[in-house]
Amino acid sequence: MRCVYRFSVEGKxxxxxxxxxxxxxxxYEFGLGAGFITEIIVSVAVSNRTEWPLITPNPxxxxxxxxxxxxxxLPFIQHELRTLQGILSIFGLRSIDVxxxxxxxxxxxxEERQALQLFAYERERKELTAAEAFPLKFDLLARAVLAAxxxxxxxxxxxxxxxxxxELYDRQFIEAIRAxxxxxxxxxxxxxxxxxxxxxxxxxSRELVNHVTHAVSDWHASPLVETRLRGALQERYGNxxxxxxxxxxxxxxxxxxxxxPKRKGVWNPEYQERYEVEALLLQAVGFNxxxxxxxxxxxxxxxxxxxxxxMTNVVSQGGASSPGM
Numbered sequence: 098m099r100c101v102y103r104f105s106v107e108g109k110x111x112x113x114x115x116x117x118x119x120x121x122x123x124x125y126e127f128g129l130g131a132g133f134i135t136e137i138i139v140s141v142a143v144s145n146r147t148e149w150p151l152i153t154p155n156p157x158x159x160x161x162x163x164x165x166x167x168x169x170x171l172p173f174i175q176h177e178l179r180t181l182q183g184i185l186s187i188f189g190l191r192s193i194d195v196x197x198x199x200x201x202x203x204x205x206x207x208e209e210r211q212a213l214q215l216f217a218y219e220r221e222r223k224e225l226t227a228a229e230a231f232p233l234k235f236d237l238l239a240r241a242v243l244a245a246x247x248x249x250x251x252x253x254x255x256x257x258x259x260x261x262x263x264e265l266y267d268r269q270f271i272e273a274i275r276a277x278x279x280x281x282x283x284x285x286x287x288x289x290x291x292x293x294x295x296x297x298x299x300x301x302s303r304e305l306v307n308h309v310t311h312a313v314s315d316w317h318a319s320p321l322v323e324t325r326l327r328g329a330l331q332e333r334y335g336n337x338x339x340x341x342x343x344x345x346x347x348x349x350x351x352x353x354x355x356x357x358p359k360r361k362g363v364w365n366p367e368y369q370e371r372y373e374v375e376a377l378l379l380q381a382v383g384f385n386x387x388x389x390x391x392x393x394x395x396x397x398x399x400x401x402x403x404x405x406x407x408m409t410n411v412v413s414q415g416g417a418s419s420p421g422m
Contacts, residue, residue, distance in 0.1 A: 098142070098143045098144065098202065098203070098204055098205055099140045099141065099142055099143065099202070099203040099205065100140065100141050100143045100168075100169050100170070100200065100201075100202060100203075101138060101139070101140040101200070101201040101202070101203055102138070102139045102140070102171065102174060102198040102199070102200055102201075103128070103136050103137075103138050103198055103199040103200075103201070104136060104137045104138075104139070104178060104193050104194055104195065104198045105135065105136050105193075105194045105197075106134050106135055106136055106137055106190065106192070106193050106194075107190075107191040107192045107193075107194075108133070108134070108185075108186075108189050108190035108191040108192070109133055109189045109191075110133060110134045110185065110188055110189045110190055111132050111133050111134075111189075112127065112129075112134060115127040115129065115134075122141060122170070122173075123139050123140065123141050123170070123174060123177075124139070124140045124141075125137065125138070125139055126138040126139075126140075134190075137178070137181075137193060139174050139178070140203070141169060141170045141174070143169050145169075168200065171198070175195045175196075178193050178195050179195060179367035181193070182195075182367075183367075195367075196268075236404060236408075237395075239404055239407060240395045240396075240400050240401075240404050241395060243395075243400045243403050243404060243407075244391070244394040244395045244397070244400050247394050247397070247399075247400075248390075248391065248394040248395075251390045251391075251394075253283055254279070254280045254283045254284055254386070254387065254390060255387060255390075255391075257276050257277070257279040257280045257283065257383075258276070258277065258280050258383050258384070258386075258387045260276040261273045261275075261276030261277040261280070261376075261379075261380060261383060262380070264276060264376075265376060265377070265380060268369055268370070268373075269369055270369040270370065270371075270372040270373050270375070270376035271353050271364060271366065271369055271372050271376075273376040273379070273380065274349060274350075274353055274372060274375055274376050274379055275350075275353060275354070277376070277379035277380055277382070277383040278346060278349070278350045278379060280383040280386050280387065281299065281305065281346065281379075281382060281383065281386060282295070282350070284305075284386055284390065285298065285299050285302045285304075285305045285386075286298055286299065292347055292348075292351060295347050296343065296344050296347050299343050299346075299347065300340055300343055300344075304389065305343070305386070306339050306340075306343070308382055308385035308386055308389070309339045309342055309343060309382050310339050311385055312378065312381035312382045312384075312385055313330075313334075313339070313342070313378070313381075315381060316330060316377075316378065316381060317330075322377075326373065326374055326377065329373075329374045330374050330378065333374060334378075342378075346379065346382075349375055352364065353372070
């Protein structure tokens with residue numbers, strides 16, 4: 098029996114030929130599309146039947162069967178692929194989707210085929226549909242447009258936050274930390290860069306201290322935060338004061354802005370998930386900072402008056418029944 102993993106590839110590698118490449122443990126093959134490598138296929142022999150996928154009756158009501166999926170050797174293959182994608186980047190590779198391979202099982206004999214209960218499965222990120230998304234009220238959308246002119250002065254922190262959100266979506270947590278910290282540094286750093294001076298500047302802001310306090314309490318209270326993340330936050334920072342957290346943010350800034358293999362446990366750009374908790378906590382702080390910056394613009398008397406006039410015109414033209422404030 099062989100377990101086969103198919104990893105999608107982004108990039109422009111146009112090989113003159115492709116053949117299977119056998120390493121000490123694995124077989125590498127390459128899928129092509131329009132002449133370019135579009136997937137890397139890694140297979141491994143699996144003789145131990147306890148590692149095969151298994152379908153059993155589910156004792157819970159509502160679901161007839163329970164699928165026990167196994168991924169033999171996958172962590173080791175992923176580790177190897179992280180190195181391989183660095184090597185292949187000099188030849189045109191952009192990325193290998195290390196996290197979401199399609200898994201297939203290839204029996205070597207008729208007896209194995211008969212015994213196998215599941216031949217393929219795939220994990221994928223499910224995009225949010227409009228029906229599942231929380232609707233944005235039109236008054237917020239309209240007032241965002243109306244406030245854009247006066248809010249130009251805070252364009253930099255706004256777009257640091259936007260970039261951080263984009264990195265979070267792509268699960269690039271180290272890059273997200275950088276972006277979200279720039280929100281904090283831009284607004285409260287007083288132009289300081291050295292660690293001690295920057296910590297002092299940040300701690301002197303009662304507003305920032307409040308933002309961090311609320312971010313931590315919201316994390317613990319929110320049902321949207323996964324239990325594993327809430328537990329990781331408690332484990333790492335459960336006894337930390339707000340002052341301690343702000344100092345940690347500054348340390349983190351230096352940590353992810355520099356790199357040396359001489360440092361034990363130094364961060365690796367291909368192991369972003371190690372910084373997920375810190376990135377999400379900084380996102381919560383950054384959200385509070387940005388919301389406070391936006392409030393005098395989106396909720397100014399001028400913008401509110403403009404919005405009222407807009408909706409009065411809409412209603413008079415039969416386009417809406419009420420302003421919806």
